[in-house]
Amino acid sequence: MHISSIHQKFQVPFSYIVHFTEGLFDPANPLFRDVIAGDGGEGQRKVFFVIDSGVQEAHPNLQTDLKNYFLNHANVLALNGDLTVVPGGEQCKNQPELVQQLLEAVNNFGIDRHSYMVAIGGGALLDMVGYVASIAHRGIRHIRIPTTVLSQNDSGIGVKNSVNAFGKKNFLGNFAPPYAVLNDFNFLTTLNDRDWRSGISEAIKVSLIKDETFFRFIQENAVKLAQRDMPAMQYLIYRCAEMHLQHIAGGDPFEQGSSRPLDFGHWSAHKLEPLSNFEIRHGEAVSLGIALDSVYSHLTGRLSADELTQILTVIRTLGFDLFVPELDRHLEDASHPDSLLHGLQEFREHLGGKLTIMLLERIGKGVEVHTMDNNLVIAAVRHLQKLQERSAALSSAE
Amino acid sequence: MHISSIHQKFQVPFSYIVHFTEGLFDPANPLFRDVIAGDGGEGQRKVFFVIDSGVQEAHPNLQTDLKNYFLNHANVLALNGDLTVVPGGEQCKNQPELVQQLLEAVNNFGIDRHSYMVAIGGGALLDMVGYVASIAHRGIRHIRIPTTVLSQNDSGIGVKNSVNAFGKKNFLGNFAPPYAVLNDFNFLTTLNDRDWRSGISEAIKVSLIKDETFFRFIQENAVKLAQRDMPAMQYLIYRCAEMHLQHIAGGDPFEQGSSRPLDFGHWSAHKLEPLSNFEIRHGEAVSLGIALDSVYSHLTGRLSADELTQILTVIRTLGFDLFVPELDRHLEDASHPDSLLHGLQEFREHLGGKLTIMLLERIGKGVEVHTMDNNLVIAAVRHLQKLQERSAALSSAE
Numbered sequence: 001m002h003i004s005s006i007h008q009k010f011q012v013p014f015s016y017i018v019h020f021t022e023g024l025f026d027p028a029n030p031l032f033r034d035v036i037a038g039d040g041g042e043g044q045r046k047v048f049f050v051i052d053s054g055v056q057e058a059h060p061n062l063q064t065d066l067k068n069y070f071l072n073h074a075n076v077l078a079l080n081g082d083l084t085v086v087p088g089g090e091q092c093k094n095q096p097e098l099v100q101q102l103l104e105a106v107n108n109f110g111i112d113r114h115s116y117m118v119a120i121g122g123g124a125l126l127d128m129v130g131y132v133a134s135i136a137h138r139g140i141r142h143i144r145i146p147t148t149v150l151s152q153n154d155s156g157i158g159v160k161n162s163v164n165a166f167g168k169k170n171f172l173g174n175f176a177p178p179y180a181v182l183n184d185f186n187f188l189t190t191l192n193d194r195d196w197r198s199g200i201s202e203a204i205k206v207s208l209i210k211d212e213t214f215f216r217f218i219q220e221n222a223v224k225l226a227q228r229d230m231p232a233m234q235y236l237i238y239r240c241a242e243m244h245l246q247h248i249a250g251g252d253p254f255e256q257g258s259s260r261p262l263d264f265g266h267w268s269a270h271k272l273e274p275l276s277n278f279e280i281r282h283g284e285a286v287s288l289g290i291a292l293d294s295v296y297s298h299l300t301g302r303l304s305a306d307e308l309t310q311i312l313t314v315i316r317t318l319g320f321d322l323f324v325p326e327l328d329r330h331l332e333d334a335s336h337p338d339s340l341l342h343g344l345q346e347f348r349e350h351l352g353g354k355l356t357i358m359l360l361e362r363i364g365k366g367v368e369v370h371t372m373d374n375n376l377v378i379a380a381v382r383h384l385q386k387l388q389e390r391s392a393a394l395s396s397a398e
Numbered sequence: 399m400h401i402s403s404i405h406q407k408f409q410v411p412f413s414y415i416v417h418f419t420e421g422l423f424d425p426a427n428p429l430f431r432d433v434i435a436g437d438g439g440e441g442q443r444k445v446f447f448v449i450d451s452g453v454q455e456a457h458p459n460l461q462t463d464l465k466n467y468f469l470n471h472a473n474v475l476a477l478n479g480d481l482t483v484v485p486g487g488e489q490c491k492n493q494p495e496l497v498q499q500l501l502e503a504v505n506n507f508g509i510d511r512h513s514y515m516v517a518i519g520g521g522a523l524l525d526m527v528g529y530v531a532s533i534a535h536r537g538i539r540h541i542r543i544p545t546t547v548l549s550q551n552d553s554g555i556g557v558k559n560s561v562n563a564f565g566k567k568n569f570l571g572n573f574a575p576p577y578a579v580l581n582d583f584n585f586l587t588t589l590n591d592r593d594w595r596s597g598i599s600e601a602i603k604v605s606l607i608k609d610e611t612f613f614r615f616i617q618e619n620a621v622k623l624a625q626r627d628m629p630a631m632q633y634l635i636y637r638c639a640e641m642h643l644q645h646i647a648g649g650d651p652f653e654q655g656s657s658r659p660l661d662f663g664h665w666s667a668h669k670l671e672p673l674s675n676f677e678i679r680h681g682e683a684v685s686l687g688i689a690l691d692s693v694y695s696h697l698t699g700r701l702s703a704d705e706l707t708q709i710l711t712v713i714r715t716l717g718f719d720l721f722v723p724e725l726d727r728h729l730e731d732a733s734h735p736d737s738l739l740h741g742l743q744e745f746r747e748h749l750g751g752k753l754t755i756m757l758l759e760r761i762g763k764g765v766e767v768h769t770m771d772n773n774l775v776i777a778a779v780r781h782l783q784k785l786q787e788r789s790a791a792l793s794s795a796e
Contacts, residue, residue, distance in 0.1 A: 017404070171535065254537075
């Protein structure tokens with residue numbers, strides 16, 4: 001009955017540039033124009049902007065600067081439609097009507113596969129706009145202008161786009177590399193302290209599992225980073241972005257396999273965020289997850305006590321908590337849907353049935369395991385709880 | 399101001415198998431089970447079926463056969479949820495609520511990136527289901543079981559998925575290769591004559607621009623094909639599919655550039671379909687488009703008169719018309735939105751500003767041009783109109 005078959009095989013090349021700059025829409029900065037002028041096309045390209053309302057508020061001159069920039073470079077750039085301002089943050093990924101509104105704009109403005117959709121904002125907004133760009137006309141060019149530490153060094157520079165659906169994070173999405181990523185450090189100056197700090201945790205993560213030298217940099221600059229030193233932050237973002245990009249290119253860019261070895265500290269982070277109704281920011285959840293899995297690594301005889309102390313000290317010096325009440329909710333009952341331990345089961349499902357968790361052998365060297373001991377996870381939580389209480393007691397005694 | 403940049407570059411490998419078989423869910427045919435068992439996983443895989451209601455009507459035993467097949471192979475296959483039957487045809491791509499319904503089912507049934515979404519039906523249904531599969535969880539595995547000539551040799555075996563939006567064909571979509579394509583020739587036996595014939599035009603197209611030997615096969619077997627000879631059709635589908643797959647793999651699979659050189663006869667086909675409110679099937683529109691661009695190729699001194707006659711004879715022998723009233727609507731007024739010539743402008747926009755049209759130098763050899771002469775297009779239409787009238791007069795005189 002089987003007559004014949006044809007095995008179809010091909011490779012698709014992808015490439016994009018990640019720039020680091022300051023004053024992107026300063027009239028004297030040619031970067032944005034050059035990035036678009038370099039696309040091999042001719043004449044004016046239509047560019048459709050979507051701006052995070054938080055960024056707009058913090059940078060009231062942005063729209064004017066942008067419009068002037070386009071006027072100055074009208075031989076290449078045509079601003080299409082109004083600048084669309086939408087509320088950013090995770091909530092923007094929960095609004096199907098926003099996706100629909102942007103798709104309508106793409107249609108109304110005649111944005112095609114040779115035009116550009118540009119998003120200025122935090123990771124959530126970039127995710128949402130990238131998703132719209134990736135499904136309109138089977139993919140229009142999108143440029144990301146990340147405005148937070150987290151989006152500049154991690155979430156905004158990769159190949160994933162998504163929105164939430166059915167109450168599930170990133171239920172809808174796909175893999176579609178951007179045309180370019182333009183990291184403008186000036187946007188970081190107006191971040192509040194929590195957002196400034198949050199993004200640092202992805203740098204800690206990648207340094208711990210892959211690059212001791214980078215961890216030593218973070219350790220030595222922890223106080224400076226906490227005090228919002230810009231040169232230290234610029235290097236941290238550059239190096240974290242570089243390692244993240246290397247991981248994507250060298251591994252499995254479209255996650256066709258099931259292992260995701262860069263996800264250190266993430267299984268618990270994925271659980272803590274919804275448990276807190278997203279009051280805990282992703283970066284904060286990741287720092288808690290790093291602390292937890294570092295303690296667990298030590299309790300299972302991997303990481304030394306001295307190295308564990310160094311890691312937890314860096315996390316605290318940066319201003320992160322080591323414990324939040326969400327860690328303790330129904331902690332002993334792994335079958336309770338609100339228990340941290342239930343997150344292990346969810347993570348297993350998320351990975352498609354086989355659990356893979358990254359732990360630490362030492363600073364700079366991760367190791368994958370496929371089972372976790374619930375009792376030791378509980379012990380790790382209790383350990384962090386004690387450290388946090390002791391630190392609170394010390395603070396109040398001061 | 400420009401501080402530094404990182405150039406991200408990688409290649410993503412894709413591979414999938416296209417099988418040709420008969421009696422796919424015959425208990426003795428191991429193909430479907432083997433295709434899934436070969437995914438490197440273990441245990442039961444969840445499989446979610448969406449079936450074209452037209453196929454269901456023509457094959458009343460399909461559901462029973464399918465359920466029995468799953469019972470027989472329960473070590474690998476788990477049927478998830480009910481078999482979902484939806485109306486196929488182009489209309490299924492115009493219903494956002496259908497996309498939503500299938501996404502909800504994916505969510506409710508817990509279909510993940512290690513499960514399968516299988517579509518049984520014509521090209522439109524496969525497009526729509528493939529789109530759902532490509533955006534759920536950033537892409538779940540999808541298997542296509544095309545049931546028409548057109549979908550088995552062309553539209554169902556490629557890498558594109560899409561639905562319509564804002565009244566525009568394929569406005570939403572992306573590039574996402576299937577996990578596998580399973581062509582079961584038995585489905586062809588219940589096609590009506592129009593659907594049987596329609597899909598042949600893509601084979602004519604590819605033979606004319608790339609493979610004279612294949613055209614000679616179609617020419618010699620034209621009467622047999624018109625009389626629904628199955629072995630001739632099987633070879634035609636296999637060879638057309640093979641050439642289509644080679645074109646995808648050897649060219650620009652995700653259409654990152656702008657040229658689409660396999661689109662011979664398609665600029666006018668894309669216009670005729672909406673002009674007829676999709677009464678004219680895609681394959682019928684393509685055969686009209688082939689006839690038109692063949693005459694145009696001759697009028698511009700490319701194709702010889704003898705070869706043109708051979709092409710038009712094959713098209714007529716297969717049972718296609720050479721002319722439809724839609725070709726003549728506002729023909730002389732290129733600016734009228736319902737004029738065929740307006741379709742040239744739309745095609746230019748579709749390609750992103752630069753027109754590329756495939757013409758014929760001779761049978762088996764296409765050539766690209768970047769301008770079209772409106773007066774010669776009009777002359778080509780008139781020529782076809784005369785041929786059709788003469789042929790009608792001959793028929794009524796018989």
